[in-house]
Amino acid sequence: MASPQELNFLSGLLPFTGVVFLIAFGVVLLNQVFRKNLTRQKLKQEELKTVHHHELLRASIAAQEGERKRIASDLHDELGAVLSIARMHLIQLEEHSAEVQLASIRNIRTLTESALVSMRRISHELMPAQLESFGLVKTLEALATRTNTERGIQLHVLAEELPTLPWSIQLGLYRICLELITNTLKHADAHVIELRIVYRSSYLVFYYQDDGKGLPSSAIEGLGTTNIEARVSALSGRIVPSHSDGGGFALTLEIPLNNQR
Amino acid sequence: MQGISDLIIHYAYVPIVVTAGYALFVYKKLGHELRLLSWFIFFSALVQVASAFLWYQRMNNLWLLHLYVAVGFLILAMFYYAVLKGFISSRIFWIGSILFILFVIVNAVFIQGLYTYASHALTVESVLLIILSLSTFMLMMDDLFKTSKAPLVKSMNWINSGLFIYYASSLLLFYFGDLVAQLFSRTANLQIALVHFMFLTIMHFCFFVGLWHRPKN
Numbered sequence: 001m002a003s004p005q006e007l008n009f010l011s012g013l014l015p016f017t018g019v020v021f022l023i024a025f026g027v028v029l030l031n032q033v034f035r036k037n038l039t040r041q042k043l044k045q046e047e048l049k050t051v052h053h054h055e056l057l058r059a060s061i062a063a064q065e066g067e068r069k070r071i072a073s074d075l076h077d078e079l080g081a082v083l084s085i086a087r088m089h090l091i092q093l094e095e096h097s098a099e100v101q102l103a104s105i106r107n108i109r110t111l112t113e114s115a116l117v118s119m120r121r122i123s124h125e126l127m128p129a130q131l132e133s134f135g136l137v138k139t140l141e142a143l144a145t146r147t148n149t150e151r152g153i154q155l156h157v158l159a160e161e162l163p164t165l166p167w168s169i170q171l172g173l174y175r176i177c178l179e180l181i182t183n184t185l186k187h188a189d190a191h192v193i194e195l196r197i198v199y200r201s202s203y204l205v206f207y208y209q210d211d212g213k214g215l216p217s218s219a220i221e222g223l224g225t226t227n228i229e230a231r232v233s234a235l236s237g238r239i240v241p242s243h244s245d246g247g248g249f250a251l252t253l254e255i256p257l258n259n260q261r
Numbered sequence: 262m263q264g265i266s267d268l269i270i271h272y273a274y275v276p277i278v279v280t281a282g283y284a285l286f287v288y289k290k291l292g293h294e295l296r297l298l299s300w301f302i303f304f305s306a307l308v309q310v311a312s313a314f315l316w317y318q319r320m321n322n323l324w325l326l327h328l329y330v331a332v333g334f335l336i337l338a339m340f341y342y343a344v345l346k347g348f349i350s351s352r353i354f355w356i357g358s359i360l361f362i363l364f365v366i367v368n369a370v371f372i373q374g375l376y377t378y379a380s381h382a383l384t385v386e387s388v389l390l391i392i393l394s395l396s397t398f399m400l401m402m403d404d405l406f407k408t409s410k411a412p413l414v415k416s417m418n419w420i421n422s423g424l425f426i427y428y429a430s431s432l433l434l435f436y437f438g439d440l441v442a443q444l445f446s447r448t449a450n451l452q453i454a455l456v457h458f459m460f461l462t463i464m465h466f467c468f469f470v471g472l473w474h475r476p477k478n
Binding site: 012045 | 345347348349350353384388389391392393395396399400403405406409432436437440
């Protein structure tokens with residue numbers, strides 16, 4: 001039988017167990033709150049990192065495009081002008097030259113004209129002037145006409161009526177098309193390329209497929225594909241897994257139209 | 262035993278006053294969090310001096326303890342909130358503090374009385390501060406906390422340790438205070454008071470080191 005003193009001590013000790021339990025419970029509860037807030041903060045930090053990464057990518061692509069535009073304009077305005085003047089002088093020289101010099105002057109004129117054509121092509125590839133003036137679909141159609149004539153391939157552009165697209169999307173999609181067409185022409189042995197742009201209310205869907213033998217892994221892992229991924233990422237878009245009906249290469253992209261500059 | 266009681270009566274304020282002096286010296290160089298801790302140290306020093314004065318005047322100084330528990334907890338809750346900001350909702354601190362103050366008032370007026378040793382309030386305060394300090398230790402192990410509060414981590418280690426050591430040990434002393442007073446002799450009570458004094462000194466030593474390791478920029 002416990003003495004009154006022992007009972008008194010026990011009556012103090014037992015509630016103390018409750019106090020210890022209360023502390024443990026409080027710690028667990030508070031820890032749960034901390035964990036929840038930590039997870040939220042970590043997600044927020046990851047989101048910020050992604051946004052920052054996109055910003056960097058956009059800035060880098062914008063700088064690249066700016067530089068291309070400057071080079072294209074310098075080529076066109078300065079080198080183009082010099083070559084045109086040189087050609088004019090050569091034509092004048094041709095008219096007043098003796099028979100002996102005529103062949104050499106004609107050669108030089110042909111070279112100058114060839115240089116002018118190359119210069120215009122490079123300048124156009126660096127920054128297609130018609131993209132700014134006529135928009136993405138018209139530029140792609142012009143590209144298709146040129147490619148069909150020059151490369152003996154059937155490039156079909158199927159696009160419905162599109163709203164006025166932000167410049168970043170127009171330029172980004174145009175560059176992606178160029179990369180894809182270059183890959184197909186280089187590696188796929190394809191005869192037909194189909195390129196389709198579908199407009200949904202908040203995003204664009206871009207389909208690309210060819211009837212070739214597919215791309216080798218070196219081309220898939222190459223710089224072109226990395227560029228495509230970087231551009232899609234900069235446009236906050238995503239690459240959707242897809243397959244070609246003819247067994248060739250296929251790609252589908254979804255590009256959101258909001259948050260674009 | 263007379264020596265022990267003399268030691269406690271005459272020198273209990275020394276570690277607090279020394280830490281308060283140092284806190285005052287570096288106050289302008291401290292960030293928001295450590296300034297709040299300094300307020301707690303200043304307030305503790307003030308209460309300690311006032312309590313010694315009342316004791317010399319042979320007046321009851323136990324009502325000071327009720328005040329010390331309420332205001333001290335409020336300042337420490339503000340300190341913890343400043344440290345844990347972003348990791349915990351302010352609502353938890355506000356609700357917790359208001360409920361605790363209400364409890365201290367009810368205890369002082371209706372339960373234990375204003376001129377009685379506030380063992381109930383001290384026990385609850387200890388429980389709450391142990392929960393806060395233990396949870397803070399757990400949070401301090403996370404990389405995100407280490408990164409976001411990097412300059413404060415070293416100071417917090419010391420300060421949180423001091424608070425945990427003092428309140429965990431005091432919980433036992435406060436909780437069993439009434440029981441010890443009833444069951445044991447005056448000598449045992451004095452020994453307990455000496456142990457309390459020792460832990461108080463440890464806490465203020467930790468505060469001192471925590472302030473010493475304050476963020477320098």
